[in-house]
Amino acid sequence: MYIWMNALKMKGMRMRILTKENYVDFEAPIYMTEDQRKKFLAFMKEEFIYVEIGEVEEKSKEMGERTITNKDWTPYEFSLLLSPETNEELSAKTDRSMMSIKMMRGHFVPEFMVWARKKGYSLPVKLEVIEKFLQEGDKK
Numbered sequence: 001m002y003i004w005m006n007a008l009k010m011k012g013m014r015m016r017i018l019t020k021e022n023y024v025d026f027e028a029p030i031y032m033t034e035d036q037r038k039k040f041l042a043f044m045k046e047e048f049i050y051v052e053i054g055e056v057e058e059k060s061k062e063m064g065e066r067t068i069t070n071k072d073w074t075p076y077e078f079s080l081l082l083s084p085e086t087n088e089e090l091s092a093k094t095d096r097s098m099m100s101i102k103m104m105r106g107h108f109v110p111e112f113m114v115w116a117r118k119k120g121y122s123l124p125v126k127l128e129v130i131e132k133f134l135q136e137g138d139k140k
Helices: 034-047 075-081 087-094 098-119 127-136
Strands: 002-006 014-020 023-025 029-031 050-054
Touching: 075 087, 075 098, 075 127, 087 098, 098 127
Parallel strands: none
Antiparallel strands: 002 014, 002 050, 014 023, 023 029
16 A cells, blocks of 8 residues: 655645555554554644555565575684774685675674783784684684
8 A cells, every 4th residue: 555645844845655555654564453554644734735545566675585604614714803904805805795704803802802901912903813822712
């Protein structure tokens, strides 16, 4: 269902609100009982010059089947997370998703930095130091 409104208070602009069953969608669907929906529509009709209501079909957001395989992080890839390269650059370099890079950077870097400080290491560190960290934490 859709609602068209010419807005008296909005300088003649049109506003479209999509609804499906008992959900009203502003940025995210909001469930309303039938009574709430009637009151909402009555309010909109009081506030706006033109309100049109009709049913709409919601677009599917499914991507279909896909296989996700977990790739273990290598010590070299962990070392890249400590570099000043952007997440986009690391994503391309490691063939990993941006989300994967962000999540691992957010998890690995602070944990590694605390460990390195306790052990007396400072940046930049050699690959052997990262391997030692991974072995101590059994993160391999």
